[in-house]
Amino acid sequence: MGILNISKNKHENSNVPTTVEEAIPIYEVFEDGIFLVGKNKWSKPIL
Numbered sequence: 648m649g650i651l652n653i654s655k656n657k658h659e660n661s662n663v664p665t666t667v668e669e670a671i672p673i674y675e676v677f678e679d680g681i682f683l684v685g686k687n688k689w690s691k692p693i694l
């Protein structure tokens with residue numbers, strides 16, 4: 648039973664994103680629709 652308790656605690660402390668904002672951090676948004684999502688990483692949504 649001790650092994651199960653260790654595994655359970657390990658999962659409770661993990662940093663799993665629960666929202667889209669946490670999963671995809673956006674640092675800056677520009678007027679032309681380009682997002683800065685990381686160091687030298689850019690993204691532009693296509694509709």
